[in-house]
Amino acid sequence: MKKLLLLPFVALFVSSCSFDMDDEGLSHWLSDQGMPSSYKVQTVTVSNLKPISAEVLQDSRPLNAITRGMFGAANGMSIDAVFDFSIDSAFTARMKKTDSVKSSLILRMVESLYKSKFLPLDFFPIEEELKLNVSWILSEKLSQKEWNKLEDINDSVWLHELESWKTKKKADTTISVSVGRNDSLVFDLPSALVSDIRKNAGYRRLQLRLSAPEASNIYRFYGPGVYFPRFHIEDLGGNGDYVTYNAYRSASLPKNREKCSDCLILHSGVFDSLVVEFPSKPIMKALSDFYGDEFPYTKGDSNDVRQAVVMAEITFFRDDSKGSSEFDFPIMLETGSYVDSVGVAVFRSENYKIDRPRINESGHPNMVFHNGDSLALQVTAGMRDLINRGGDERSFKMVMRLGSSVVLDKDSSATYRVVTEKDTIEYDNGGKIVVDQGDTLDVFFSEHDYARYDFTSIKNKPATLKLWLASKRGEE
Amino acid sequence: MKKLISALLCVSGFSFASMIGVDALGQEQIAGGSAAMAGRGFAGNAKTGDIEGVSVVNPARQAFDTKVVLNLNFLLDVTTVSRSSSSFTTSTISMPSMNLSFPMGDFGTIGVSLWQHYASSIREDIHNEEEKWNAEIEYQSSIYELVPTYAIRLPFLRMVSLGASAHFVMGSFTRSLTLGPDNSEISKDDAWATSNAMVSDYVKGDWEIKNHSAYYTFAAQYRGRMASYFFSITTPYTLSNELLYDFRFSALDTLAPTRYTREIKVPAMLATGVNYRFNKRHNVMVDVAWRAWDRDVENVAGSWGMAEITKTQNDFNISLGYQRDGSDVFYDAYWDRIAYRAGFWFKNWYVEDVSEIGGSIGAGLPLGRKGMMLDLAIQGGARLADGDRNWSEGFFGIRLGLVGVGNWGKTRGQ
Numbered sequence: 001m002k003k004l005l006l007l008p009f010v011a012l013f014v015s016s017c018s019f020d021m022d023d024e025g026l027s028h029w030l031s032d033q034g035m036p037s038s039y040k041v042q043t044v045t046v047s048n049l050k051p052i053s054a055e056v057l058q059d060s061r062p063l064n065a066i067t068r069g070m071f072g073a074a075n076g077m078s079i080d081a082v083f084d085f086s087i088d089s090a091f092t093a094r095m096k097k098t099d100s101v102k103s104s105l106i107l108r109m110v111e112s113l114y115k116s117k118f119l120p121l122d123f124f125p126i127e128e129e130l131k132l133n134v135s136w137i138l139s140e141k142l143s144q145k146e147w148n149k150l151e152d153i154n155d156s157v158w159l160h161e162l163e164s165w166k167t168k169k170k171a172d173t174t175i176s177v178s179v180g181r182n183d184s185l186v187f188d189l190p191s192a193l194v195s196d197i198r199k200n201a202g203y204r205r206l207q208l209r210l211s212a213p214e215a216s217n218i219y220r221f222y223g224p225g226v227y228f229p230r231f232h233i234e235d236l237g238g239n240g241d242y243v244t245y246n247a248y249r250s251a252s253l254p255k256n257r258e259k260c261s262d263c264l265i266l267h268s269g270v271f272d273s274l275v276v277e278f279p280s281k282p283i284m285k286a287l288s289d290f291y292g293d294e295f296p297y298t299k300g301d302s303n304d305v306r307q308a309v310v311m312a313e314i315t316f317f318r319d320d321s322k323g324s325s326e327f328d329f330p331i332m333l334e335t336g337s338y339v340d341s342v343g344v345a346v347f348r349s350e351n352y353k354i355d356r357p358r359i360n361e362s363g364h365p366n367m368v369f370h371n372g373d374s375l376a377l378q379v380t381a382g383m384r385d386l387i388n389r390g391g392d393e394r395s396f397k398m399v400m401r402l403g404s405s406v407v408l409d410k411d412s413s414a415t416y417r418v419v420t421e422k423d424t425i426e427y428d429n430g431g432k433i434v435v436d437q438g439d440t441l442d443v444f445f446s447e448h449d450y451a452r453y454d455f456t457s458i459k460n461k462p463a464t465l466k467l468w469l470a471s472k473r474g475e476e
Numbered sequence: 477m478k479k480l481i482s483a484l485l486c487v488s489g490f491s492f493a494s495m496i497g498v499d500a501l502g503q504e505q506i507a508g509g510s511a512a513m514a515g516r517g518f519a520g521n522a523k524t525g526d527i528e529g530v531s532v533v534n535p536a537r538q539a540f541d542t543k544v545v546l547n548l549n550f551l552l553d554v555t556t557v558s559r560s561s562s563s564f565t566t567s568t569i570s571m572p573s574m575n576l577s578f579p580m581g582d583f584g585t586i587g588v589s590l591w592q593h594y595a596s597s598i599r600e601d602i603h604n605e606e607e608k609w610n611a612e613i614e615y616q617s618s619i620y621e622l623v624p625t626y627a628i629r630l631p632f633l634r635m636v637s638l639g640a641s642a643h644f645v646m647g648s649f650t651r652s653l654t655l656g657p658d659n660s661e662i663s664k665d666d667a668w669a670t671s672n673a674m675v676s677d678y679v680k681g682d683w684e685i686k687n688h689s690a691y692y693t694f695a696a697q698y699r700g701r702m703a704s705y706f707f708s709i710t711t712p713y714t715l716s717n718e719l720l721y722d723f724r725f726s727a728l729d730t731l732a733p734t735r736y737t738r739e740i741k742v743p744a745m746l747a748t749g750v751n752y753r754f755n756k757r758h759n760v761m762v763d764v765a766w767r768a769w770d771r772d773v774e775n776v777a778g779s780w781g782m783a784e785i786t787k788t789q790n791d792f793n794i795s796l797g798y799q800r801d802g803s804d805v806f807y808d809a810y811w812d813r814i815a816y817r818a819g820f821w822f823k824n825w826y827v828e829d830v831s832e833i834g835g836s837i838g839a840g841l842p843l844g845r846k847g848m849m850l851d852l853a854i855q856g857g858a859r860l861a862d863g864d865r866n867w868s869e870g871f872f873g874i875r876l877g878l879v880g881v882g883n884w885g886k887t888r889g890q
Contacts, residue, residue: 025564027602027609029495029557032865034782036677037602037609038658041670303734306779308723310657311669340732355668388731468669470657472677472723474781 039470041310046286046465049314052277052395054458056264058256059271062162064155065223065250068110070269071210072130072218075324075452076258077267079218080211082162083247085231086150089201091243092194092233100237103194105187105208106230106244107221109179113447114220118407120328120429126179130212134190135170138197139205147203151248162251165209169196177219185219194233206231206245213257218269218326218450223250264455268331268402269448274455278396280386283465287387291473295390302391311353311468312383313365314398317461318375320368325451328429329405330363330370332444337382338397340389347399348381359412367406368453370428383467402453405445417441493553493568493873495598496859496866497827498615499651499775500786501715501740502596506765506793506823508532508589509572511549511877515838515853516797517819519761522706522749523799524699527849527881530575530587532623533747533765534706536639536697538577538585539627543847546880547575553873568597577625584628593645594619603656610656612674619647619683619715627697637697642690643710647683649717651776652676673725678733679776681719686739688713703752710745721778738774743767749795757801766792769826783865787828795821802840815840817853829862834871840879851877 027037062082063069071081083105092101113119142150171190179185187210197206208231221229228246235241254270266272284295297304325331335352338345358365365376379398386396409428411417419439426432435441494503507518508531521533524540529547531537554567570592577587598615627639655677657670685691695708718737724730749763769788777784797819803812817838824831834857841850853875861868 024604024607025557025562026600027604027607028559028562029564029867030602030609030611030613032559032867033499034780034865035611035613036653036655036780037607037611039655039675041657041659041662041666043662043666300736301734303732305721305723305731305734308675308725308731310673310675313669353669353671357665357668384731468662468666470655470673470675470723472779474779 034474039472042290042469042471044286044290044467044469046283046467048462049278049282049465050462051458052279054264054274054276054455056266057273057275059273060254060256062159063252063254063270064159065221065252066155066225067223068226069221069223069229069250070218070252070254070450071107071212071221072215073213073257074216074218074326074450075267076256076265077270077450077452078211078213078215078255078257079450080209080253080255081221082165082207082209082251082253083229083231084150084153084158084249085206085208085245085247086147086203087197087206087231087245088147088203089197091241092198093201094241100235101191101194101198101233102236103189103231103233105189105210106232107185107187107219108227108229109183109185110220110222110447114179114183116445116447117433118327118329118427118429118431118445121431123327124180126177126217128177128216130175130177131214132173132175132187133170133211134173134193135167135209135211136193136196137166137168137207138200141200141202142204144203147205150205153248155249158249159251162253165253167209169193179219185221197233213255220447224248258452262456264458266400266402266453266455267450268453269450271401274400274458276398276400276458278398278463280390280393280395283386283396284390291471295387296393298391302389304388304390306473307387307469307471309380309384309387309467310470311378312380313376313378313466315374315376315464315466317457317463318368318373319457320370320453322454322456323368323452325369325405326449327405327445327447328369329407329445329449330367330409330428331405331449331451331453332364332403333366333368333375333377334401334403335366335377335379336399337379337385338399339381339385340394345397350378350381352378353380354412354414356412360410363409364406367409368402369451370409383465400455402451405447405449406443407445408441408443411443413443415443417443493555493566493871494859494869495555495557495566496825496830496861496869497773497786498596498598498617499777499782500773500827501594501619502617504594504826505572505592508575508591509549509551509875510547510575511838511851511853511875512817512840512879514836514855514875515817515819515840515851516761516799517795517821517834517836518793519749519763519795519797519819519821520751520759520799521747521763522697522704523751523759523761524697524704525801527879529879530577530589530623530625532589532591532621532641532643532693533763534639534695534697534708534749535587535625535641535693536627536637536695536706536708538579538587538625539629539637539639539697540699541577541579541585543579544882545575545577546882547573548878549573550876551873552875553871555869555871557867557869559867566598570595582631584626587625587627589623589625590620591623592618592620608658610658612652612654614650614652614654617647617649617651619645621645627695635699637699639695639697641693643693644690645683645685645713645715649679649681649683649719649776651679653780676722676724677779678722678724678730679719679778680722681717684716684718686714686716702754703750705750706748708747710747712744713742715740715742719776719778736778738776740773741771743769757803759799759801761795761797761799763795763797764792766790767826773826788826789824789828791824791826793821793823795819802842806845813842825859827866830859830866832859833857838875847881849877849879849881851875851879853877
């Protein structure tokens with residue numbers, strides 16, 4: 001019986017060994033069946049496309065600065081930093097007799113930025129007189145048990161609370177900042193803060209907020225997950241006693257300070273988004289003209305599967321002069337579109353497909369702060385959905401954001417490139433670097449550039465849409 | 477239950493080798509695809525015996541069985557498809573049917589068959605730069621039937637039996653044409669957009685009968701001393717194939733598919749046959765089955781300018797067979813205990829201008845004392861096709877049938 005059961009398998013084995021398909025015969029047979037050998041790619045261009053609406057959605061959520069935080073102001077936005085300490089005032093109580101007590105906040109600067117080889121030549125020195133506004137919330141007296149529990153507060157709970165920050169005390173001060181390579185940043189804090197702590201002895205929670213809306217730089221520091229931000233109190237008069245408290249958590253609170261309400265200004269580094277909505281009519285008309293079929297398709301369930309969008313690219317006019325950035329690198333735009341998912345419009349990020357010859361010649365087409373006056377963004381998923389379900393007369397909605405800074409602007413590698421020969425590479429922002437065989441170069445800069453870019457021209461200057469289509473229509 | 481059976485059939489790899497009618501119904505597996513029947517040219521639906529088992533054409537026959545029969549059939553098929561100087565060969569292994577019949581004495585015989593009635597199966601990758609082929613073609617269609625049968629000998633006329641079966645139709649259809657881009661119409665500067673962009677024209681759906689849960693076969697059988705006859709009629713039915721047409725980039729990246737249900741009107745089938753026994757163990761037999769197709773079969777097509785219909789013709793099957801029964805005495809010589817079979821058949825397909833002629837030889841080999849049998853059949857023939865679309869085919873096949881016979885539920889006295 002066992003042998004019998006084996007027979008079919010033996011037969012299968014024999015058959016798979018004995019016969020090979022003859023490709024030529026098969027292809028002729030398939031042709032006779034009318035089966036397709038490949039799909040024909042056709043392109044359709046829709047020019048003069050004007051948006052129905054364009055709107056900037058600003059991101060103002062507090063950012064968790066567990067590994068790194070930001071503080072300062074630049075390019076139409078400011079970022080406050082908040083630190084959460086638990087202090088016991090035994091130390092300051094001991095110093096009651098002397099008036100010369102100094103407190104400061106010590107932040108370790110992010111090395112990957114401030115020691116980066118790719119910064120613009122004029123990036124350093126960073127020096128400024130910083131008008132600093134310090135505000136704080138000193139809690140009621142806590143029991144030791146409560147005080148010990150401060151460490152357990154969930155970060156996300158704290159971040160949520162920060163959205164409705166209510167300052168109890170504040171003081172202004174001005175400090176001189178000078179950032180060189182490999183530096184820590186020390187902010188001397190106003191004496192009012194120390195006085196307040198000295199007056200209120202016992203176990204307490206201190207939440208400290210720094211803001212400098214008039215600053216001209218945004219400073220990056222390590223968060224408590226990497227290197228603790230420290231609150232330092234020192235007795236200058238006595239024997240030089242000091243105490244240092246580590247922040248349990250820190251946060252960055254971005255704020256948009258643009259004044260023009262009608263302008264379409266995006267900031268990078270935060271999740272500002274520009275949503276642009278186009279009417280479907282001109283797109284459907286162009287398709288009707290091209291195929292001679294009815295668009296949108298409304299037969300049956302209205303789902304149009306006569307063709308599919310292989311690639312869609314929309315090109316906008318671009319004027320970099322109204323934008324400004326920190327690092328002078330080109331910034332790549334991230335795009336997405338709203339597609340239908342079981343009757344609900346959901347956001348879908350677009351996969352960026354690389355046009356190698358074009359990038360090698362003139363750089364990525366989806367960058368701002370770069371040569372040229374156009375911006376080409378891929379919107380394949382959105383267009384595919386629009387044409388597939390255009391029967392319900394939906395419009396086309398796309399989203400764009402400022403993404404990463406591009407170091408190697410004419411490199412078509414996805415994320416990094418391995419150098420094959422000794423070379424000197426010049427960056428778009430004027431920097432130069434000597435590389436040797438085997439070196440690995442990142443295409444993108446590791447830090448966000450807190451840049452601003454004005455897209456207001458999108459409202460008035462028409463865009464051009466190009467579609468690459470795979471059609472199932474047979475030969476007529 | 478349907479899902480369970482589907483899974484079972486997937487595992488057993490049901491498929492046939494003919495490439496004719498792939499976009500319509502596919503190849504029909506006649507007479508339930510049993511290896512014993514195939515050995516005698518698919519004739520012998522009228523032949524009665526102790527262990528003949530289920531016949532999907534003649535459900536009345538099993539009333540004369542006396543033993544429980546479990547029967548599994550396998551087919552290895554090699555088909556060469558050719559036209560003028562072009563040809564290619566496909567080979568498949570499949571399991572056309574499984575049958576179980578259970579005689580209950582005066583209460584008649586019940587049986588069940590799981591029969592793959594129609595199937596088409598292709599899976600080929602063709603990448604040929606010269607002829608611009610850049611495609612992966614896949615067809616997997618399987619219409620199978622779960623056929624419970626019942627037959628009983630008339631109490632007042634013991635040589636006559638009546639039988640009926642219900643055919644519950646199930647199955648699935650998948651067609652996937654995965655294609656690479658042809659950039660000949662676009663500018664060279666635009667070709668980047670289609671690199672690695674394989675697109676699949678994907679169609680998927682289920683088979684069922686429209687408005688009914690099953691179609692039926694009714695049969696009457698007469699068993700004489702020498703000659704036995706049967707006559708059966710199978711009701712017409714409409715196959716409904718609810719299809720989802722899609723255009724997809726991957727299984728997770730698809731368009732919203734559109735639905736279309738194609739309906740195929742399968743006409744009634746009339747079948748009759750005679751078995752004549754002489755010299756105790758020699759049988760000659762003739763079977764005829766006939767269906768008058770009055771409508772064309774709608775194809776899956778749906779795109780690329782593929783033909784929308786497959787034209788039909790009256791389909792009939794004439795079989796002529798011979799069998800020398802094996803001795804059922806265990807002490808006889810082994811060669812004498814073997815059943816020998818041979819036969820021919822001519823079949824007009826449901827597809828217009830396609831006919832099939834075939835011949836076969838077979839043997840039923842007893843295995844041991846425990847009532848096991850191995851049916852072996854070797855078949856060969858040709859499918860002749862006219863017209864632009866279908867190519868002629870030569871086929872060669874080996875069928876195996878595993879038969880288990882038992883006396884379940886019977887006492888010595890019976």
